[in-house]
Amino acid sequence: MADRAQAQASAGSMAGGYPSRPLTLIVPWPAGGATDITMRMLADLASPVLGQPIVVENKPGVGGTLVGPALAAAKPDGYVIGQLPLTLYRLPHQQKTRWQPLRDIQPVLMISGVTFGILVPADSPLRSLADLLDWGRAHPGRLTVGSTGIGTTAHLGMEDILSRNGVSYVHVPYRGTADQMLAVANHSLMAGVNSTGFAPFVASGQLRLLAVFSEKRSAHWPEVPTVKELGYPDAVYNSPYGIGVPHGTDPRIVGRLHDAFHHAMFQPRHIAELARYDQELTYLNTAQYQAYLERAWVREREFAERLGLGVGQETSS
Numbered sequence: 001m002a003d004r005a006q007a008q009a010s011a012g013s014m015a016g017g018y019p020s021r022p023l024t025l026i027v028p029w030p031a032g033g034a035t036d037i038t039m040r041m042l043a044d045l046a047s048p049v050l051g052q053p054i055v056v057e058n059k060p061g062v063g064g065t066l067v068g069p070a071l072a073a074a075k076p077d078g079y080v081i082g083q084l085p086l087t088l089y090r091l092p093h094q095q096k097t098r099w100q101p102l103r104d105i106q107p108v109l110m111i112s113g114v115t116f117g118i119l120v121p122a123d124s125p126l127r128s129l130a131d132l133l134d135w136g137r138a139h140p141g142r143l144t145v146g147s148t149g150i151g152t153t154a155h156l157g158m159e160d161i162l163s164r165n166g167v168s169y170v171h172v173p174y175r176g177t178a179d180q181m182l183a184v185a186n187h188s189l190m191a192g193v194n195s196t197g198f199a200p201f202v203a204s205g206q207l208r209l210l211a212v213f214s215e216k217r218s219a220h221w222p223e224v225p226t227v228k229e230l231g232y233p234d235a236v237y238n239s240p241y242g243i244g245v246p247h248g249t250d251p252r253i254v255g256r257l258h259d260a261f262h263h264a265m266f267q268p269r270h271i272a273e274l275a276r277y278d279q280e281l282t283y284l285n286t287a288q289y290q291a292y293l294e295r296a297w298v299r300e301r302e303f304a305e306r307l308g309l310g311v312g313q314e315t316s317s
Helices: 002-017 034-050 067-073 129-138 153-164 177-185 196-203 251-265 268-276 286-306
Strands: 023-027 054-058 080-084 105-121 143-147 169-173 191-195 207-212 238-246 281-284
Touching (some): 002 251, 034 251, 034 268, 105 177, 105 196, 105 286, 129 153, 129 207, 143 153, 153 169, 177 196, 238 251
Parallel strands (some): 143 191
Antiparallel strands (some): 080 238, 105 191
16 A cells, blocks of 8 residues: 555656656457447547547456456556446456456546447348247257457346346457457358447458347447347446546646547547447546446346356445
């Protein structure tokens, strides 16, 4: 704790000259996926505002949560920042962690969010969600379905619908979007549940989108139904994200980062890149994002307890 306090004092003394060297942005997903691509563009757009390069470091695995311990261990000086997926606020309710997001991470701003869809190969005989469920019930344990990792929103959405229908299946977790979508496209998997990073695969004709987990139909694929309208009114799954820094970072540094990334996220290049993946801006400022994540923490705890997965982590050190 003394080392942490010393680092905070040092960071405060340097805040006036921040930043004086390159920054590192941790992206907890594989290189080349939708989130990686959009975050790299965002970093490129924010860099001139800050006057320093922002170097992206990929840390994929564990459902996008490896950014949690990385930020918790970093100095609170503004030189290590990270993309914050919602899974950060879910995992500590399902297993013990040395880090805790409300205690160890300071949110900066919310940027956007993703929704999810159920996909099959373009030439699959399964042409609807009903077809998929019927096949799964008729062939217990033979349906193979991929997700972006155990405990991710894609996994929970898939488990929700298949378990309601009594479908036993083989779950195949992946570290990111591209590798899972390629596995579906080449028939290594019968189906996949993924974020809207699947958009290029659908547009190129490699995959067929059966349904989406959003509140409303997508403007890109208006012919594709929502899971909600197919008889599951509470099955709406999305995953907003933003950026954060280690807890204890000087508020002036947080403000500089907020302003730089706020400028970057509203640039036409970034908005156009999000649109490729059927995403829109969902901006929240620092205080609003903090309040949102506090509510998300409570929702995720209640969800874990309802599923019998809760481990009872506290919100304070």
